[in-house]
Amino acid sequence: MDWFQVVFLALLQGLTEFLPISSSAHLILPSQVLGWADQGLAFDVGVHIGSLAAVIIYFRQDIWRMLVAWFGSVSGKGKSTDSRLAWFVIWATVPALIAGCTLGSVIDLYGRSILVIAGTTLIFGALLWWADVSRTERRVLEEITLKDALFIGFAQAVALIPGTSRSGITITAGLMLGLQRQAAARFSFLMSIPVILGAGLLKGLDLAETGTADQWTMVIAGSLVAALSAYSCIHLFLKWLDKIGMLPFVIYRMLLGFVLLAVYFMA
Template identity: 55%
Template sequence: MSHVEAFILALIQGFTEFLPISSSAHLILPSEVLGWPDQGTAFDVAIHVGSLMAVMIYFRHEIVTLLSAWLKSIFKKESSRESHLAWMIIFSTIPACVFGLFIADFMDALRSSLVIATTTLIFGVLLWWVDVRATQKQDEYQTTAKQAWLIGLAQAAALIPGTSRSGATMTAALYLGFTREAAARFSFLMSIPIILLAGGYEAIALVQDPSLMDWNAMALGVATSFVSALICIHLFLGIISRMGMAPFAIYRVFLGIGLLVMVLG
């Protein structure tokens, strides 16, 4: 791909990875509208590395605190609200890991424009419905094992293209009584282990065949997705309490309808 294509795709990934609007739905737009070829697995891994770096930098203090508390809960048997949250994040990662290992090929087979358009539309309506009825009673530190498991199942369901990992997990968290800010923070924090594991899994195959890698495009992709994702996280957490999820849900509905028109037209 050209450097312009790499830059635009990485920019799209960075701005949409952590918003509840489906990054996969946006990444098919260049191919549908402009006829660009698929960017390939190597570039996908690179731009996800950039997004991962962004969320880890933004939540660096929380990560250090959670990791320290988690280690103390293991070796010193010290329990705290931070160690509890760390365990809940780990627990919530299990469903997506299991589903990813056993049905990843099946989900890849669903990666069509029609499926992505349909799920973008359906889960946009669901996000709006849940946000309107959300009680917003608890923060992420009050997460129970049952809630973590259910949010984890939502993350696993987001393996279906177009669903949106952040959209599915925030929708589940809001349905379970989280505040909007807590739903977003829990979603962002639980993205770290799953992106690490998924990226590592894909990277193993790439290392075995370095010829698949365009190092210049990958470097540009990492840098662009990192900066755009960092900006996106900061802005989203700053406005979510005031705006709610409705603007993102409405956007998803129009995007889904637009994609359906392009696919079926």
């Protein structure tokens, strides 16, 4: 890669990881549409670390309270709202873990085509729009239940298909359950921590087995750019969410989906 590709892809990863428009689709598309060479495993690890650092730093106070409360519940000191939320994040991660272990190779083989990405972009974009316009917003984050967490967790498992958007489908599920926009988004972001951590560890193990990148400077730079863009994205998304809603992201997904269909059938 050259430096333009490094910065472009790192910005793309950081921004799309937490917006409801699918980061995996946007990282696949440059090689599919622009003919760029694959960015490499080391770069993937770097931008995942950057995204993980951003969400941990942004939610550091919430995470610390949840960790302290979780260890307290494990040691028998009783349950609290924070410990329940920590347990729900853990349980919500299980469906994606199972799906990734059992279906990961199948998805990698058949799910990375432009046609699949176009279809999931359109279908789940429409579902996001429906969930947003029909939302009731009667429940806050503290009112989430284990049943809710598992439902959102199963939705997160579907996001293994490129183009679905992990944040998009989990926020959609939260809105369908009656969560407020802010509550659905915050739980989605907290759920991303074990998922991004797991993906980064798996890619890191693959990297340890297959060798290292020649240009570690680019990998480190990509990680920093991804962290900064992801942090900014989380902050602005939560700040503007109640004002703009999901419609701008739905419109973007519709346009992107139809463009991808045009590229596929005209190729």
